[in-house]
Amino acid sequence: MSDPKPEFFEAGRTYTDGNGFRAPELTAFFHAEHITRHPERGHLRAIGWARSGATGATWHGNFLDEGDFAGWTELEEPLLGAAPAVVRPRRTDEERRHWLLSVIRSERGQWTVGRVKRLYGRYCEGHVLRSTIRRELAALCAAGELEMHHESDRRYYTLAAGGGR
Known part of the structure; x- marks a missing residue:
């Protein structure tokens, strides 16, 4: 029995909207860092990092909502560290x-x-x-x-x- 297909992004995982047949600059990557619910509308929101597949493309902050999940495929290995970043509280x-x-x-x-x-x-x-x-x-x-x-x-x-x- 195979695992059911996820219904939304999962934190710590990287996704692509490409299928391997598109030019790299047209392919997008999204690395989900955090999943939350919109405080007023209640829909799921994935907060993370996105970049294109173009050579030299840099990561930038991004978010995707529940309706944006269709067409994204999880990569076997995340492009960014899978371990969540440790944020230390600043000293007074x-x-x-x-x-x-x-x-x-x-x-x-x-x-x-x-x-x-x-x-x-x-x-x-x-x-x-x-x-x-x-x-x-x-x-x-x-x-x-x-x-x-x-x-x-x-x-x-x-x-x-x-x-x-």
Whole structure:
């Protein structure tokens, strides 16, 4: 007995509207990330990523509703990672400053706004403005945790004496 044909998109799966005989640029792909119901109308909505089959085509956000499912075929292997993305909650400003100080204590060295920005980018802090990072470093300096150093074209911070606790 074969599995029944699904009646709608399923999260974590990639679909195509092509049948293999169309030009790649006319073929569309849709990767479903999330399935939900419209809050007012109650119909199913698949939210995900779409792109054409053209060489160099990029993914863009898209959604398809229940009436759009006809004509789409599931691919054997998803084109995007099947595992759902892990979204970590952003730290509050205070939590982020505390975490930054712990990293500075463990790694030591000279800390510029650029170095902190790269650190935040690596550890899923999202986009943090350089002005915010400057304020955070200045706050840690005012609290006596860091020492500010000025050179002619460069400002950086180091752990203050006794700040390594």
